Amino acid sequence: MAITFKVVEEIGVLSELPSGWQKELNLVSWNERDPKYDLRDWNADHEKMRKGITLTTDELAQLRDILNGMEL
Template identity: 40%
Template sequence: MDGIDKKIEPEGGAAITAKEENGLKKFDIYKQIGPISRPNNGWTKELNYIIWDDREPVYDIRTWNEDHTAYGKGVTVTAGEMVVLKELLQSRNMF
Protein backbone atom coordinates (compact mmCIF):
# COMPACT_ATOMS: atom_id res chain seq x y z
CA MET A 1 0.00 0.00 0.00
CA ASP A 2 1.34 3.39 -0.87
CA GLY A 3 1.58 6.05 1.80
CA ILE A 4 1.89 3.83 4.85
CA ASP A 5 3.88 5.36 7.66
CA LYS A 6 5.26 2.47 9.66
CA LYS A 7 7.13 2.52 12.92
CA ILE A 8 8.40 -0.45 14.92
CA GLU A 9 9.57 0.30 18.44
CA PRO A 10 11.25 -1.81 21.12
CA GLU A 11 9.39 -3.42 24.03
CA GLY A 12 7.34 -1.01 26.09
CA GLY A 13 6.21 1.23 23.25
CA ALA A 14 3.70 0.85 20.46
CA ALA A 15 4.79 -2.07 18.33
CA ILE A 16 3.57 -0.87 14.94
CA THR A 17 1.96 2.34 13.76
CA ALA A 18 0.53 2.87 10.32
CA LYS A 19 -1.71 5.34 8.56
CA GLU A 20 -3.05 4.60 5.13
CA GLU A 21 -3.69 7.24 2.50
CA ASN A 22 -7.12 8.48 1.46
CA GLY A 23 -8.61 8.51 4.96
CA LEU A 24 -8.51 4.75 5.46
CA LYS A 25 -7.81 3.09 8.78
CA LYS A 26 -5.05 4.30 11.06
CA PHE A 27 -3.84 1.80 13.63
CA ASP A 28 -1.36 1.41 16.46
CA ILE A 29 -0.60 -2.13 17.55
CA TYR A 30 0.05 -1.32 21.19
CA LYS A 31 0.85 -4.91 22.16
CA GLN A 32 1.34 -7.99 20.03
CA ILE A 33 -0.10 -10.70 22.27
CA GLY A 34 0.61 -13.63 20.00
CA PRO A 35 -0.03 -15.64 16.87
CA ILE A 36 -3.08 -17.91 16.72
CA SER A 37 -2.41 -19.68 13.42
CA ARG A 38 -0.44 -19.42 10.22
CA PRO A 39 -2.59 -20.24 7.19
CA ASN A 40 -0.81 -21.47 4.06
CA ASN A 41 -1.02 -18.03 2.42
CA GLY A 42 1.93 -16.68 4.44
CA TRP A 43 -0.19 -14.42 6.62
CA THR A 44 -0.61 -14.88 10.38
CA LYS A 45 -3.82 -14.76 12.41
CA GLU A 46 -2.92 -12.82 15.57
CA LEU A 47 -4.36 -11.57 18.82
CA ASN A 48 -3.22 -7.99 19.40
CA TYR A 49 -4.17 -5.07 21.62
CA ILE A 50 -4.72 -2.35 19.04
CA ILE A 51 -5.94 1.23 18.64
CA TRP A 52 -7.98 1.89 15.47
CA ASP A 53 -8.45 5.49 14.29
CA ASP A 54 -7.43 7.02 17.66
CA ARG A 55 -10.26 5.25 19.52
CA GLU A 56 -10.04 3.29 22.76
CA PRO A 57 -7.77 0.23 22.49
CA VAL A 58 -9.43 -3.12 21.78
CA TYR A 59 -8.40 -6.75 21.55
CA ASP A 60 -8.22 -7.61 17.89
CA ILE A 61 -8.16 -10.96 16.08
CA ARG A 62 -7.33 -10.80 12.36
CA THR A 63 -4.84 -11.94 9.75
CA TRP A 64 -1.81 -9.81 8.91
CA ASN A 65 0.90 -10.01 6.31
CA GLU A 66 4.45 -10.46 7.54
CA ASP A 67 5.34 -6.77 7.93
CA HIS A 68 1.88 -5.61 9.07
CA THR A 69 1.29 -3.38 6.05
CA ALA A 70 -1.85 -5.30 5.03
CA TYR A 71 -4.59 -6.98 7.03
CA GLY A 72 -7.73 -9.02 6.54
CA LYS A 73 -11.16 -8.77 8.11
CA GLY A 74 -11.17 -9.28 11.83
CA VAL A 75 -13.04 -9.11 15.11
CA THR A 76 -12.51 -6.50 17.81
CA VAL A 77 -13.41 -7.03 21.46
CA THR A 78 -13.37 -4.41 24.22
CA ALA A 79 -11.72 -5.15 27.56
CA GLY A 80 -15.17 -5.61 29.13
CA GLU A 81 -16.26 -7.97 26.36
CA MET A 82 -13.01 -9.93 26.78
CA VAL A 83 -13.85 -10.50 30.46
CA VAL A 84 -17.30 -11.83 29.49
CA LEU A 85 -15.80 -14.01 26.75
CA LYS A 86 -13.27 -15.47 29.18
CA GLU A 87 -16.02 -16.22 31.72
CA LEU A 88 -18.19 -17.85 29.04
CA LEU A 89 -15.39 -20.10 27.88
CA GLN A 90 -14.40 -21.06 31.43
CA SER A 91 -18.00 -21.75 32.50
CA ARG A 92 -18.41 -24.17 29.62
CA ASN A 93 -15.13 -25.91 30.40
CA MET A 94 -13.78 -24.94 27.00
CA PHE A 95 -10.23 -24.91 28.38
Protein backbone atom coordinates in the same frame (compact mmCIF):
# COMPACT_ATOMS: atom_id res chain seq x y z
CA MET B 1 -11.67 8.40 4.66
CA ALA B 2 -8.59 6.30 5.38
CA ILE B 3 -8.53 4.07 8.43
CA THR B 4 -5.40 4.34 10.53
CA PHE B 5 -4.16 1.78 13.01
CA LYS B 6 -1.28 1.08 15.34
CA VAL B 7 -0.53 -2.34 16.82
CA VAL B 8 0.16 -1.35 20.43
CA GLU B 9 0.88 -4.87 21.71
CA GLU B 10 1.22 -8.23 19.99
CA ILE B 11 -0.40 -10.68 22.39
CA GLY B 12 -0.36 -14.01 20.55
CA VAL B 13 -0.68 -16.00 17.34
CA LEU B 14 -3.55 -18.49 17.10
CA SER B 15 -2.65 -20.00 13.72
CA GLU B 16 -0.58 -19.47 10.58
CA LEU B 17 -1.56 -20.11 6.96
CA PRO B 18 0.90 -21.45 4.37
CA SER B 19 0.81 -17.98 2.75
CA GLY B 20 2.39 -16.51 5.90
CA TRP B 21 -0.75 -14.75 7.13
CA GLN B 22 -1.39 -15.24 10.85
CA LYS B 23 -4.54 -15.12 12.95
CA GLU B 24 -3.49 -12.95 15.89
CA LEU B 25 -4.81 -11.43 19.08
CA ASN B 26 -3.37 -7.93 19.44
CA LEU B 27 -4.08 -4.67 21.20
CA VAL B 28 -4.75 -2.17 18.39
CA SER B 29 -5.52 1.54 18.31
CA TRP B 30 -7.87 2.35 15.41
CA ASN B 31 -8.05 5.94 14.13
CA GLU B 32 -5.97 7.16 17.11
CA ARG B 33 -8.62 6.01 19.60
CA ASP B 34 -8.06 4.03 22.79
CA PRO B 35 -6.71 0.55 21.93
CA LYS B 36 -9.03 -2.46 21.85
CA TYR B 37 -8.36 -6.17 21.72
CA ASP B 38 -8.39 -7.26 18.11
CA LEU B 39 -8.67 -10.72 16.56
CA ARG B 40 -7.97 -10.99 12.81
CA ASP B 41 -5.60 -12.25 10.11
CA TRP B 42 -2.49 -10.15 9.43
CA ASN B 43 0.27 -10.40 6.86
CA ALA B 44 3.84 -10.81 8.13
CA ASP B 45 4.66 -7.09 8.41
CA HIS B 46 1.27 -5.93 9.76
CA GLU B 47 0.67 -3.72 6.72
CA LYS B 48 -2.40 -5.65 5.50
CA MET B 49 -5.23 -7.24 7.40
CA ARG B 50 -8.43 -9.17 6.79
CA LYS B 51 -11.80 -8.73 8.46
CA GLY B 52 -11.84 -9.35 12.18
CA ILE B 53 -13.40 -8.30 15.45
CA THR B 54 -12.48 -5.81 18.16
CA LEU B 55 -13.35 -6.25 21.82
CA THR B 56 -13.24 -3.96 24.81
CA THR B 57 -11.63 -5.24 28.00
CA ASP B 58 -15.10 -6.03 29.41
CA GLU B 59 -16.10 -7.92 26.25
CA LEU B 60 -12.84 -9.89 26.29
CA ALA B 61 -13.42 -10.82 29.94
CA GLN B 62 -16.97 -11.95 29.09
CA LEU B 63 -15.65 -14.05 26.19
CA ARG B 64 -13.04 -15.60 28.52
CA ASP B 65 -15.78 -16.55 30.98
CA ILE B 66 -17.88 -18.09 28.20
CA LEU B 67 -14.91 -20.10 26.89
CA ASN B 68 -13.95 -21.23 30.38
CA GLY B 69 -17.48 -22.60 30.79
CA MET B 70 -17.32 -24.67 27.60
CA GLU B 71 -16.15 -28.26 27.30
CA LEU B 72 -13.69 -28.40 24.42
